[in-house]
Amino acid sequence: MKKDRGQFREIWRRLRKNRAAMIGLSIIIVVVLLAVFADVIGDYHEVALKVNTSNKLQPPSLSHPFGTDIFGRDVLARIAHGARLSLSIALITTLASFTIACFFGAAVAYWGGWFDIIVMRICDLFMCIPGILLALAIIAALGTSKVNLIIALIIASLPGNIRFIRSLNLTIIEQDYIEAAKAYGASDFRVIVRHILLNALGPIIVQATMNIASIIISTASLSFLGMGVKASEPEWGSMLAESAEFLRTKPFLTLIPGAAIVFSALAMNLLGDGLRDALDPRLRT
Amino acid sequence: MARFVVQRILISFLVVLGVSFLVFAILNLTPGDPARLMLGQMAPQEAVDQLNEELGMNKPFLQRYVDYVWKAVTKLDFGRSYTTNEPVFSEIMRAFPKTLTIALFSVFFASIIGVPMGVYSAVKQYSAGDTLLTVTAMFLAAVPAFLLGMILTLVFSLNLKILPNYGSATIKHYILPIVTVTLPAAAALLRLTRSTMLETIRQDYIRTALSKGMPDRQVIFRHALKNALLPIITIMGLSFGGLLGGTILVEKTFSIAGLGMLEILAIQKKDVPLVMATTIFLAAVFNMIILVVDILYAFIDPRIKARFVKSRRKKAQEALR
Numbered sequence: 001m002k003k004d005r006g007q008f009r010e011i012w013r014r015l016r017k018n019r020a021a022m023i024g025l026s027i028i029i030v031v032v033l034l035a036v037f038a039d040v041i042g043d044y045h046e047v048a049l050k051v052n053t054s055n056k057l058q059p060p061s062l063s064h065p066f067g068t069d070i071f072g073r074d075v076l077a078r079i080a081h082g083a084r085l086s087l088s089i090a091l092i093t094t095l096a097s098f099t100i101a102c103f104f105g106a107a108v109a110y111w112g113g114w115f116d117i118i119v120m121r122i123c124d125l126f127m128c129i130p131g132i133l134l135a136l137a138i139i140a141a142l143g144t145s146k147v148n149l150i151i152a153l154i155i156a157s158l159p160g161n162i163r164f165i166r167s168l169n170l171t172i173i174e175q176d177y178i179e180a181a182k183a184y185g186a187s188d189f190r191v192i193v194r195h196i197l198l199n200a201l202g203p204i205i206v207q208a209t210m211n212i213a214s215i216i217i218s219t220a221s222l223s224f225l226g227m228g229v230k231a232s233e234p235e236w237g238s239m240l241a242e243s244a245e246f247l248r249t250k251p252f253l254t255l256i257p258g259a260a261i262v263f264s265a266l267a268m269n270l271l272g273d274g275l276r277d278a279l280d281p282r283l284r285t
Numbered sequence: 286m287a288r289f290v291v292q293r294i295l296i297s298f299l300v301v302l303g304v305s306f307l308v309f310a311i312l313n314l315t316p317g318d319p320a321r322l323m324l325g326q327m328a329p330q331e332a333v334d335q336l337n338e339e340l341g342m343n344k345p346f347l348q349r350y351v352d353y354v355w356k357a358v359t360k361l362d363f364g365r366s367y368t369t370n371e372p373v374f375s376e377i378m379r380a381f382p383k384t385l386t387i388a389l390f391s392v393f394f395a396s397i398i399g400v401p402m403g404v405y406s407a408v409k410q411y412s413a414g415d416t417l418l419t420v421t422a423m424f425l426a427a428v429p430a431f432l433l434g435m436i437l438t439l440v441f442s443l444n445l446k447i448l449p450n451y452g453s454a455t456i457k458h459y460i461l462p463i464v465t466v467t468l469p470a471a472a473a474l475l476r477l478t479r480s481t482m483l484e485t486i487r488q489d490y491i492r493t494a495l496s497k498g499m500p501d502r503q504v505i506f507r508h509a510l511k512n513a514l515l516p517i518i519t520i521m522g523l524s525f526g527g528l529l530g531g532t533i534l535v536e537k538t539f540s541i542a543g544l545g546m547l548e549i550l551a552i553q554k555k556d557v558p559l560v561m562a563t564t565i566f567l568a569a570v571f572n573m574i575i576l577v578v579d580i581l582y583a584f585i586d587p588r589i590k591a592r593f594v595k596s597r598r599k600k601a602q603e604a605l606r
Binding site for chain 2: 124125126128129130131132133136137138139140141142213217220221224225226227237240244247248251254255258261262263265266269270
């Protein structure tokens, strides 16, 4: 265990020297704080959801730092609750997708044969449908809701992740220490979890970080199309769709949620790049 | 080589068949009542039952799928739209040229911008130009297509008033949508070209070419870029899928009545035949592009060519056997 801690400290030391990754991490911390303290910034039902037309389209002021939208709702509070929504959807989707992908990716790589062929051909088929199209078809079948959105995003991202983890594991399986583990009688489960997946953890974490960025963008895109969460909910993409009419007169209504999406996705990508360099300095380009 | 092409076309055909099955299965997940949707809530139950019978909704799932594919292949009949009662195929054919225009122009511009800039960035690694390009590309990768479209609209059509932002009447109407799809695609290609070129530049044969006194420019274009292009072409074909997805968002942003818009409206109205056909159609187009790229690739990559084209020596060896 002691050696593990040393390894983490070493990775952190390398990551800390990467300025871009540190900028990314700081932005992520700000977004997480916004999400955590969303209720302090403005109550969900009273400030972020309740329509108050007498207060609509206010310019930024002390009581409304980012102004108010067409329904008189405080934009800052909606951004904060939007952060909570986007982050939770992205985290749940990524965690679920990668857990399932780890299981399938490792199993098909380890056992191979017909199981491998069948699972991979199904993945290939799914990957022949562009991601957003697949998500749209699933939402069309299930109906629009937060849960269905998450299901659609998991299914749309799963085939690519299974393929990624499988190819990662295939190179590990050829290593001598896997042979050694099998030779001293470790069970299949133990070999897969302790020896294969644990050694693939670095690239998996990097890929998952990048995946969070693309899920944030997909969530916003689908909500913009009206296929994500309910229209009234403070989602960044639906805020943008609502603001389209006032683009000329109130550009900040578009630019503020737009900046929220761009900076969160950018920060995740920066952190992902930094993590890749920190985890394996040889790969540095 | 003909064998490879035929083999590849057959595989594509199977893939499109499989994709259509997936889409058919997904859209039949929920036990829908299409006749009720078409006739409205007030219609009498007998009329609904009769229409469901006519539509074949009472048949088992697999038979419905086979019927669907049979009609689509033999008569180009993808059913009728629930809402307009028009043949789905003619609606798709009306929307398709608009989507194709945006997609093809964007692929073209993205490649002629992205690849050369990627080469420049790799050759001048860590220079000011490289930093500027990579930072811009990184930024563009995080901007969703619809947001970029809205910002371009704000600048070029609302403030400067030089380009239209709504509809598809003239060529001018296509400029902003094409730029919106092109920029992120070019950025992605730039990043890909840069990293592939950097890998190639470190190969031994590049060092050999340089050390035997070959001019830099010749080494970069004749040795490095030629080898780096192979993975770039593959990913370009695949990125066409993302591009088709991007056009859906862009069509909505600029109110262009293309396939993406058609699909979104169809989903909102629960018009299942239209959703099914647009999805299958877009996926089929995507696979056709990948097919073309794969065949092109085979002509460029000597390794694939070698597997299918028998050399004279091999033929002679076989004749001797």
